Amino acid sequence: MIDFGFAIKQTRQENLDKVSLEKYHKLLDLTPSFKRCFQCGNCSATCSARQFTDFSIRRVHTSFRRGEYDGLAEELRKCMLCGKCTLVCPRGVNLRSLIMNMREILDEPQKSGKQ
Amino acid sequence: MANRYWNEYQKNIADDHYYYERSCIRQTFFPGSETAFLKMMQDELGKDIFDDFRLHTCTGIGYHTDVVPLETTMTVVARIFSLMKERGYENLVPSCITSFGVFTEMCHMWQEHPELLEQTRENLYKACKREFDMPKNIAHPSDLIFKYRFELAEKMKYRLVNRFTGKPLNVVEHIGCHYAKLFPDKGVGKAEFPYVLAGMIEAWGGHVVDYPERRHCCGFGFRQYLVQENRGYSVSNTKKKLESMEPYEPDFIVSNCPGCSMFLDRWQYTIAEMEHKTYDREGYGIPVLTYEEMAGLLLGYDPWELGLQIHQVQSERLLDKIGIPYDPKQKYNSASGKILRAPEKPENLLV
Ligand code: SF4
Numbered sequence: 001m002i003d004f005g006f007a008i009k010q011t012r013q014e015n016l017d018k019v020s021l022e023k024y025h026k027l028l029d030l031t032p033s034f035k036r037c038f039q040c041g042n043c044s045a046t047c048s049a050r051q052f053t054d055f056s057i058r059r060v061h062t063s064f065r066r067g068e069y070d071g072l073a074e075e076l077r078k079c080m081l082c083g084k085c086t087l088v089c090p091r092g093v094n095l096r097s098l099i100m101n102m103r104e105i106l107d108e109p110q111k112s113g114k115q
Numbered sequence: 116m117a118n119r120y121w122n123e124y125q126k127n128i129a130d131d132h133y134y135y136e137r138s139c140i141r142q143t144f145f146p147g148s149e150t151a152f153l154k155m156m157q158d159e160l161g162k163d164i165f166d167d168f169r170l171h172t173c174t175g176i177g178y179h180t181d182v183v184p185l186e187t188t189m190t191v192v193a194r195i196f197s198l199m200k201e202r203g204y205e206n207l208v209p210s211c212i213t214s215f216g217v218f219t220e221m222c223h224m225w226q227e228h229p230e231l232l233e234q235t236r237e238n239l240y241k242a243c244k245r246e247f248d249m250p251k252n253i254a255h256p257s258d259l260i261f262k263y264r265f266e267l268a269e270k271m272k273y274r275l276v277n278r279f280t281g282k283p284l285n286v287v288e289h290i291g292c293h294y295a296k297l298f299p300d301k302g303v304g305k306a307e308f309p310y311v312l313a314g315m316i317e318a319w320g321g322h323v324v325d326y327p328e329r330r331h332c333c334g335f336g337f338r339q340y341l342v343q344e345n346r347g348y349s350v351s352n353t354k355k356k357l358e359s360m361e362p363y364e365p366d367f368i369v370s371n372c373p374g375c376s377m378f379l380d381r382w383q384y385t386i387a388e389m390e391h392k393t394y395d396r397e398g399y400g401i402p403v404l405t406y407e408e409m410a411g412l413l414l415g416y417d418p419w420e421l422g423l424q425i426h427q428v429q430s431e432r433l434l435d436k437i438g439i440p441y442d443p444k445q446k447y448n449s450a451s452g453k454i455l456r457a458p459e460k461p462e463n464l465l466v
């Protein structure tokens with residue numbers, strides 16, 4: 001290939017024609033409070049795991065919501081399930097339930113998670 | 116009621132006596148467009164339009180890339196206006212969208228800040244003993260063709276219709292950001308309902324494709340292109356538009372801006388080389404025309420005189436669809452009949 005001295009950047013645009021939101025809808029069935037999330041980031045700000053790693057729970061659940069699942073199962077292993085995020089969430093999202101259900105859906109897509 | 120609101124989206128375009136300012140880059144990229152425009156205005160419509168050989172740069176590209184200071188741009192623009200005054204014209208018609216944006220912006224600044232106008236008068240006088248007036252009307256050539264689109268339609272030999280299927284051609288229109296996004300009230304349809312090109316397409320039988328990224332920038336963006344390392348931003352924006360229009364299977368793209376026509380065309384080659392991707396079914400790419408080329412073709416002007424062979428994506432398949440005759444042997448002959456060497460063929464974009 002010719003070396004043009006620059007590269008084409010991949011878009012971060014959400015293209016709903018190209019992604020499947022099946023897993024996200026399943027997650028909403030299992031943890032309906034997630035519908036109320038308005039992406040404030042309080043969960044990430046308070047997260048204990050965040051103090052020591054680059055883990056961001058908000059980034060994880062935002063990617064899940066966009067249908068971008070690559071690498072999320074591994075990311076979620078950094079969570080210690082301490083529940084601080086659930087305490088601070090101003091919208092009452094049950095984050096521990098959300099995290100458990102995301103793990104289950106990502107690890108075993110056929111098995112349903114628990115509330 | 117609908118008409119009352121639509122009136123707010125119209126623009127005041129002078130009826131006659133225009134002073135034409137050629138573009139620095141358009142004469143290289145689209146060598147037949149400006150001559151075709153003058154022919155349409157003078158021969159087809161009988162208008163008075165003056166093509167002044169003394170004109171010079173508006174500094175637009177240097178201004179938008181921060182290498183020419185504002186005071187210099189104002190003085191150079193003032194010199195152009197002084198040449199217009201000397202020739203006795205008041206209605207300016209700049210061929211380039213960048214110049215159109217620069218002239219409109221300078222006039223706006225002078226109206227809002229009279230002290231800048233005084234300073235510019237002084238600078239111009241000190242530099243070259245000249246005096247100037249602001250134009251009464253600034254219209255882009257696409258405004259004029261839009262204004263007289265029905266008169267031109269009566270003279271046209273062809274329509275934007277696929278002669279094999281009898282259906283209107285699918286046309287993507289793209290207006291330059293500096294046409295209607297800097298000063299929306301200076302563009303027909305403003306920035307929300309760009310109608311200057313759409314009006315031509317509809318009047319001449321085509322179908323305007325309304326696709327999601329229709330109002331997105333073409334990607335040129337001056338510094339995004341001029342610094343080599345930044346060109347990824349430019350090509351990525353163009354790719355976004357091409358991907359968005361692809362499902363509508365456009366027969367061609369038409370634009371009123373030199374940068375847009377250039378990059379929507381040339382980046383198709385770059386994307387084909389980098390990603391082996393073309394945006395039509397057969398691998399030839401989507402032809403990109405200027406509005407003068409589109410009008411000229413329908414009026415029956417020779418495609419090679421219009422300069423279509425200079426484009427990256429070649430237009431023979433489009434000409435066949437409309438039914439416009441052309442002589443393949445003349446394609447790479449110069450105006451004086453000299454046989455020029457045909458360009459090399461790219462690997463991944465068919466020609
Ligand atoms: S439960 Fe997990 S995500 Fe929530 S604060 Fe604790 S470590 Fe962070």
Ligand code: SF4
Pocket residue numbers: 036037038039040041042043044058088089090091092093095
């Ligand atoms: S704290 Fe609650 S509302 Fe805010 S981003 Fe986290 S889950 Fe969403």
